[in-house]
Amino acid sequence: MAKKSKVIKELKRQALVAKYAERRKDLKANGDYLALQKLPRDSSATRQKNRCQVSGRPRGYLSKFMISRIVFRELAHKGQIPGITKSSW
Incomplete structure (x- = not known):
């Protein structure tokens, strides 16, 4: 059994990805990489495990x-x- 804190942290990360998915998509389409950098780090889908x-x-x-x-x-x-x-x- 994994540590509960790690499982909860991963659930929070999934929620952040879902919350910022549309915004990240729009910023990438517009090429606004400075605004993309200002978003929370865990909002990136590649950080999910x-x-x-x-x-x-x-x-x-x-x-x-x-x-x-x-x-x-x-x-x-x-x-x-x-x-x-x-x-x-």
Whole structure:
């Protein structure tokens, strides 16, 4: 489980990106880079980090399922992910 502070910080960052998305788009289209620099640093979408929806883990993230590899394995073994079966040959 990730630290709660890191998960909350990432949620705040996502909110800032959503809040300033339209303004950033307009400023980029106009080429006003000085005004873009004055916006909050965390309002840039490239500063977002993908995190597991269940555990908050930042590494080993599977974007198709939006969970980490560890949680994916646990849920797959329990049969809670449709269409995923453990392979054996």
